[in-house]
Amino acid sequence: MIKVRNLRKIYSGAVPTVAIDGVSFDIQEGEFVAIMGPSGSGKSTLMHILGFLDKPTSGSYQFWNREISEFSEQEMAKIRNKKIGFVFQMFNLLPRLNILENIELPLLYSGITKLKRNELVMRAIEEISLSHRLSHFPNQLSGGEQQRVAIARALVNDPAVIFADEPTGNLDSESGQRILDIFQNLNQKGRTIILVTHEEQIAKRARRILYLVDGKLIKDELK
Numbered sequence: 001m002i003k004v005r006n007l008r009k010i011y012s013g014a015v016p017t018v019a020i021d022g023v024s025f026d027i028q029e030g031e032f033v034a035i036m037g038p039s040g041s042g043k044s045t046l047m048h049i050l051g052f053l054d055k056p057t058s059g060s061y062q063f064w065n066r067e068i069s070e071f072s073e074q075e076m077a078k079i080r081n082k083k084i085g086f087v088f089q090m091f092n093l094l095p096r097l098n099i100l101e102n103i104e105l106p107l108l109y110s111g112i113t114k115l116k117r118n119e120l121v122m123r124a125i126e127e128i129s130l131s132h133r134l135s136h137f138p139n140q141l142s143g144g145e146q147q148r149v150a151i152a153r154a155l156v157n158d159p160a161v162i163f164a165d166e167p168t169g170n171l172d173s174e175s176g177q178r179i180l181d182i183f184q185n186l187n188q189k190g191r192t193i194i195l196v197t198h199e200e201q202i203a204k205r206a207r208r209i210l211y212l213v214d215g216k217l218i219k220d221e222l223k
Contacts, residue, residue: 001027001028001029001063001064001160001161001192002026002027002050002061002062002063002161003026003060003061003062003065004023004024004025004026004050004059004060004061004062005024005059005060005061006022006023006024006058006059006060007020007022007023007024007046007049007056007058007059007060007061008020008021008022008023008056008057008058008059009042009045009046009049009054009056009057009215010057018215019042019045019215020042020045020046020049020056020215021042021214021215021216022059022216023046023059023212023215023216023217024217025210025217025220027192027194029160029192030187030190030191030192031187031192031193031207031208032183032184032187032192032193032195032205032206032207032208033193033194033195033206033207033208033209033210034194034195034196034197034202034203034204034205034206034208034209034210035047035194035195035196035197035209035210035212036196036197036198036199036200036203036209036210036211036212037198037211037212037213038198038213039198040214041198041212041213041214041215042212042214042215043196043198043212044165044196045215046196046212047163047165047194047196049061049068050163050194051080051084051086051163052068052071052076052077052079052080052084053080055068055069056068063079063083064160081106081109081110081157082157082159083159083160083161084159084160084161084162084163085153085154085155085157085159085161085162085163086154086162086163086164086165087147087150087151087154087162087163087164087165087167088150088164088165088166088167089165089166089167089169089170090170091138091143091146091147091149091150091170092150093138093146093149093150093153094138095137095138095139096137097137098134098135098136098137099125099130099133099134099135099136099137099138099141099149100118100121100125100134100135102138102149102153103121103124103125103149103152103153103156104117104118104121104156105153106153106156106157107120107121107156107157110157120156120157120158121134121152121156123156124152124153124155124156125149125152127151127152127155127182127185127186128148128149128151128152128182129148130145130148130149130152133145133149142175143170143171143172143175144171144172144174144175144176144178144179147167147168147170147171147175147179148178148179148182150167151167151179151182151183151186155186160192161191161192161193161194162183162186162191162192162193162194163194163195163196164183164193164194164195164196165196166196166197166198167179167183167195168180168197168202176202180202180205183195183205184205187207193206204223206223207222207223208220208221208222208223209221209223
């Protein structure tokens with residue numbers, strides 16, 4: 001699914017900053033991979049490139065055997081909407097929309113009927129066991145429940161891969177473990193999960209860990 005060779009990302013400025021420095025690896029469909037490293041190691045930058053939110057300065061990134069440099073901005077936006085699901089630390093739910101409407105958001109410009117959208121929303125919310133909360137608003141849910149809704153929103157388009165950037169960072173330990181249980185369950189059903197974290201205990205829930213330090217891949221550990 002993902003093939004990265006000698007990937008580099010340099011941010012220009014008075015003193016150029018090397019965020020990703022010659023990274024190479026493959027990720028197969030169905031893997032659960034954690035990208036781990038301390039703050040400033042380049043892990044979020046790497047996720048942004050893999051998730052088509054940014055482009056590398058040099059090197060090769062192939063997604064389903066197609067080079068990222070070949071994609072136009074419009075094609076990249078389409079891939080982000082259709083092939084990739086994102087889960088972030090801050091949940092990013094819209095407070096004025098109820099849970100059903102928040103999950104439905106990625107489908108609004110897909111051209112499918114309201115009936116089909118509802119069907120997809122129900123399928124996604126069943127994965128996170130919150131169907132009894134559809135009419136509630138984000139401020140009526142706990143942090144853990146809000147993150148579960150964010151996962152359902154990421155799932156609603158049936159993406160090829162889900163990227164999770166510090167998904168337990170704003171949660172207590174018990175809620176965080178429940179979120180990781182959901183990711184493990186999704187992976188067992190065949191979903192490809194790429195999780196970014198600075199915590200080793202969270203990374204250990206993945207089947208494989210890529211360790212980044214100062215933008216370099218120092219270890220690729222398969223459990």
